[in-house]
Amino acid sequence: MPIVLAMLLSACGMGMMGNPLGRIPSEYADLVNQVAADNDSIARGEVIFQGICATCHGESGRGDGPASAGLDPAPAAIASTEHMRSDAYLFYRISEGGNFSPFNSAMPAFKEVYDENERWDVINYIRTLGNMGMMPDGMMGR
Helix, strand or coil, rough: CCCCHHHHHHHEEEEECCCCCCCCHHHCCCCCCCCCCCHHHHEEEEEEHHHHHHHCCCCCCCCCCCCCCCCHHHHHCCCHHHHHHHHHHHHHHHHCCCCCCCCCCCCCCCCCCCCCCHHHHHHHHHHHHHHHCCCCCCCCCC
16 A cells, blocks of 8 residues: 555544444444355345445446435445455444444445345455556555
């Protein structure tokens, strides 16, 4: 990671695996994905993501889905950020959604919709969307 970006993340208290918007609740804080990120899990996660999440986050995870217009805040461009988030943070956000402070977003909670393994499958798929090629020129380390 470039030094300038590392310094910026550190100054914001984020680090590579941080949560920039507050503390992860204790029931999620220590979670680590136990579902292997194999082809089967990624395929299951893709079906869920493309069927539900892409509506707002876009097919490629850039926050440009058809339902994203007019949302405030706009859906996260997860393809360029979520690979830096911890398993615990992603599971928390997918499970609880964002209709509360500090997020105040339109993202619904999915803990009653998808079981734990399905939510982990989605996380495994989301991690495949990370495309460092989306970073602005000069942002990548050498």
